Amino acid sequence: MGTAAGGAAATTQNRRVREAVTTARRVVVKIGSSSLTTATGGLDDERLDALVDALGARTPGDLSGSERPGGREVVLVSSGAIAAGLAPLGLSRRPRDLATQQAAASVGQGLLIGRYAAAFARHGRTVGQVLLTVDDVTRRAHYRNAYRTLRKLLDLGAVPIVNENDTVATEEIRFGDNDRLAALVAALVDADLLVLLSDVDALWTGDPARPGSRRIAEVRDETDLAGVDIGGSGRSGVGTGGMVTKVEAARIATGFGIPVVLTSAAQAVAALGGEPVGTYFHPSPRRPAARLFWLAHATSPRGRLHLDPGAVAAVVGRRKSLLPAGITAVDGAFTAGDPVDLVDTSGAPVARGLVNYDAIELPGLLGRSTSDLAAALGPAYEREVVHRDDLVLL
Ligand SMILES: Nc1ncnc2c1ncn2[C@@H]1O[C@H](COP(=O)(O)OP(=O)(O)O)[C@@H](O)[C@H]1O
Numbered sequence: 001m002g003t004a005a006g007g008a009a010a011t012t013q014n015r016r017v018r019e020a021v022t023t024a025r026r027v028v029v030k031i032g033s034s035s036l037t038t039a040t041g042g043l044d045d046e047r048l049d050a051l052v053d054a055l056g057a058r059t060p061g062d063l064s065g066s067e068r069p070g071g072r073e074v075v076l077v078s079s080g081a082i083a084a085g086l087a088p089l090g091l092s093r094r095p096r097d098l099a100t101q102q103a104a105a106s107v108g109q110g111l112l113i114g115r116y117a118a119a120f121a122r123h124g125r126t127v128g129q130v131l132l133t134v135d136d137v138t139r140r141a142h143y144r145n146a147y148r149t150l151r152k153l154l155d156l157g158a159v160p161i162v163n164e165n166d167t168v169a170t171e172e173i174r175f176g177d178n179d180r181l182a183a184l185v186a187a188l189v190d191a192d193l194l195v196l197l198s199d200v201d202a203l204w205t206g207d208p209a210r211p212g213s214r215r216i217a218e219v220r221d222e223t224d225l226a227g228v229d230i231g232g233s234g235r236s237g238v239g240t241g242g243m244v245t246k247v248e249a250a251r252i253a254t255g256f257g258i259p260v261v262l263t264s265a266a267q268a269v270a271a272l273g274g275e276p277v278g279t280y281f282h283p284s285p286r287r288p289a290a291r292l293f294w295l296a297h298a299t300s301p302r303g304r305l306h307l308d309p310g311a312v313a314a315v316v317g318r319r320k321s322l323l324p325a326g327i328t329a330v331d332g333a334f335t336a337g338d339p340v341d342l343v344d345t346s347g348a349p350v351a352r353g354l355v356n357y358d359a360i361e362l363p364g365l366l367g368r369s370t371s372d373l374a375a376a377l378g379p380a381y382e383r384e385v386v387h388r389d390d391l392v393l394l
């Protein structure tokens with residue numbers, strides 16, 4: 001979120017909001033389960049069609065003659081697989097256990113993408129299904145691959161429809177909610193705008209159903225969130241994170257320099273047209289390297305490497321790779337390629353990185369120089385424990 005605009009007049013603010021939205025060329029739109037399902041569960045075809053119509057509608061941001069919906073490149077991040085799979089499996093509400101959620105997602109994802117394919121076809125558009133796990137956006141080769149696929153789909157004029165790959169994601173590595181996934185996809189494709197659509201029209205100062213709650217029109221920085229009661233999921237019972245994960249997603253995207261509009265699916269056309277509906281989160285100017293951005297926000301560490309003060313100074317102060325000589329202890333049962341936290345002598349995490357060794361190999365290497373290790377064990381042991389290209393400071 002950007003710096004406070006002081007006492008700027010509301011009209012000036014609204015004009016700026018409209019411009020950031022209407023000039024956005026690449027937009028990631030996220031729709032939650034609660035906006036795609038009927039009160040009795042199951043996919044709500046009417047609402048899904050309305051969303052697709054909104055994405056196909058021409059807005060003030062259109063480039064005349066463009067073949068793309070709204071004159072823009074659109075990536076849709078859609079939840080709803082689990083919700084869509086409930087009725088066909090005879091389940092009356094969202095299951096708590098992972099295996100049943102995954103079975104429901106397996107059934108529901110096919111139905112969901114089938115509905116989208118039919119709805120977009122009415123606008124002459126082709127859709128492409130992209131299912132992602134956390135690993136796909138943290139490991140370098142997978143990340144490049146995910147980026148290339150999304151880029152190619154956009155170049156070919158298709159609408160990528162992204163969801164978490166629920167059927168294979170394990171409890172530990174799961175996003176669980178699609179709000180953060182959408183923010184990270186926005187960073188991945190270098191979007192100009194992220195639109196989060198839910199069943200509520202904006203972020204409110206507290207539960208919208210509570211008397212006295214007010215809509216928050218814009219969030220310029222954390223001070224605008226002070227005192228806001230950011231609650232969990234709404235009454236639909238099919239959403240997951242409530243406002244907590246939406247505000248977190250807004251923090252991630254704005255931290256990457258991407259503005260965010262949070263509003264209801266019913267106001268999608270107005271929001272995409274730059275009208276001052278919903279809540280607008282101002283972006284900060286900083287744009288860190290996208291892949292490392294994912295590492296900080298999308299991963300959970302699988303272990304901890306304890307650094308001596310010299311290693312902390314090298315990694316944090318001089319942005320060097322981490323070598324075995326600077327590590328005093330290792331926790332966790334990770335394998336090479338996993339994310340781990342680098343902690344200082346007080347145990348506080350200072351950086352996160354992708355480790356180049358299995359946990360089991362490291363104790364025999366600690367405190368030793370790379371030349372000593374190479375001489376004793378072979379050239380493979382000359383490698384860094386964490387390469388600086390795979391490190392992000394926390
Ligand atoms: N401060 C708040 N402002 C707006 N909505 C809130 C707030 N706190 C909690 N909520 C709830 O968050 C719900 C939206 O989240 P969720 O049910 O997870 O939807 P989705 O499926 O769209 O992700 C709203 O229905 C609302 O009841």
Ligand SMILES: N[C@@H](CCC(=O)OP(=O)(O)O)C(=O)O
Nearest residue numbers: 032033079080081082239240
């Ligand atoms: N991947 C899951 C999304 C989880 C979920 O419910 O997310 P959301 O409705 O956005 O809070 C699904 O498709 O059901």
